[in-house]
Amino acid sequence: MSKLWKEFSKGLWKELPPFKLVLGLCPVLAVTNTANNGLGMGAAVIFVLTLSNLLVSLVRKAIPAKVRIACFIVIAASLVVAVELLMQAFSYPLYQQLGIFVPLIVVNCIILGRAEAFASKNPPLLSIADGLGMGIGFTMSLTFLGSLREILGQGTWFGMHVTWDGFEPFGFMVQAPGAFVSLGVLLALMNFMENVRRKRRGLKAVEGPSHDCGSCGACGSSSKC
């Protein structure tokens, strides 16, 4: 039980996907112009990630090592198509808002990364816990960034007016430049907090996690890795 909790909770802070692992940046930047879009995207990712972790874990012993990445891609892509259909059927406006970023979940490093790094080596229950935790962490981050950008950029939160009268919104925040800058500043803040914590323990301050494309199962279909 405690092991299950450990795998679940690591995604919530210690390995918080977009901030600590710096994975899957495109949707983080693209769909966080409002809190609602961030939340919707996060929900889609939770669905795909949890189920793909479960399925990968279930078939992990039957898959020959050489085609495992191809199998992961087929599983992830099928789930994404399922999400596309369900989203069109039950949440059409959100589907229109998120646009091509719904099908692009399939190339989100988190999905293949977790399949390769965790689900292909662990039993189904643990894999579900891992997927759920990572997915929820991802959703929290997206919703948080979305809230920040929506409040500063439009003066609203989930469409509700939350700022005082006379508040002049920063249009910059909901545009592309605002996305890059606010994510950059947030990452810097997280690094800063981490360094304060290290200092208190008498450790030396370190640079934040570096962004490494190769770490995310991005080796894709290559046979080498």
Add this chain to the structure above:
Amino acid sequence: MQEYFLLFIGAIFVNNIVLAQYLGNCPFIGTSKESGVAIGMGAAVVFVATMAAAITWLVQAYILVPLGLGFLQTLAFILVIASLVQFVEMFLKKMVPPLYKSLGIFLPLITTNCAVMGIALICQREELDLKTTILFSFASGLGFMLALVLLAGIRERLAVRRLPIAMRGTPIGLVMAGLMSLAFFAFKGMI
């Protein structure tokens, strides 16, 4: 003719794939620390994105639509792109070793580069014809390369400056990307 020219310029500057459309950010931040690496990655993306868009266009028009399987687009496209990358890698290794030497290490990273799949999907959503698709994807790839090389130039200089330790690495890269994106906003008035 003028139409194609506008499309070309628009795809590179106005609707830059990274700075305005938020695609391909992982490699944009991840491979922009040195300009040599950035040029290699950029060239690989131009090459693969153009081929992928053309092939996925053919797959969509001659396989998925006639069979009524349009809803499997995502699944089909990612499989086409993954096998295309694999194939290009093998082909270059055998036939053009010098090119393989410079681009080879970037190819595996491209399967999960959402710029490639994103460009293919945009071409479908905009219902471009084959000729326009090839032109648009080539220009978008060039736009990616331009943004990547520019950012690498900036980050190479920043690497020797004294920055607050928490800002070093990815955070400052993102802030710089934001400023570049702001600068590219100026092109909006052009078209």
Add this chain to the structure above:
Amino acid sequence: MKEMIKMVVVLSVLCAISGSGLAALKQVTEPIIEEQVLTYVQAPAIESVLTGYDNDPIKDRKKFEYDGQVVMVFPAIKDGKLIGVALETASKGFGGQINVMVGFDVAAGALSGIGITTMKETPGIGSRVAESGFTAQFQGHPLKMVELKSKGGDIDAIAGATISSTGTVNAVQNALAIYNSLKDQFAQSWS
């Protein structure tokens, strides 16, 4: 060799399972998706071109056959009597297809209005066909001679956007042709 066979078998089994699973899901969701598209894409246009009805035009829609093609028609009914219909047609504009929802007033024998549902015209120029300044000209227009002034009609084209204007007018003419040949069927099926 044995490994090779296993690889092929595993991959094909996986593809077969996911393919059939998705096909089943597609079957289930298709009618719901159709309803959603109607609600979010067509409904606003229908509301703007039909007035004074007390039914749900989308729920009461029916399909008709015209010239070998299926046409979806939305009725406006008041006190059980058909007072108007709306149908969507398309024509080629400057940037791509222009889809126009055209409303007919059955009793007055006139157009009750038009609304653009989807288009890809140049923002700020061709896109002005969707503005009320242009579309209002069709409101109450008799069911003949829907034509631009330059071709002897009485519709003012948008300056600098002749192709988009012509496209819209062509779409209205298509709708008119459909209405004229099917109007007796309309009267029968919703009486």
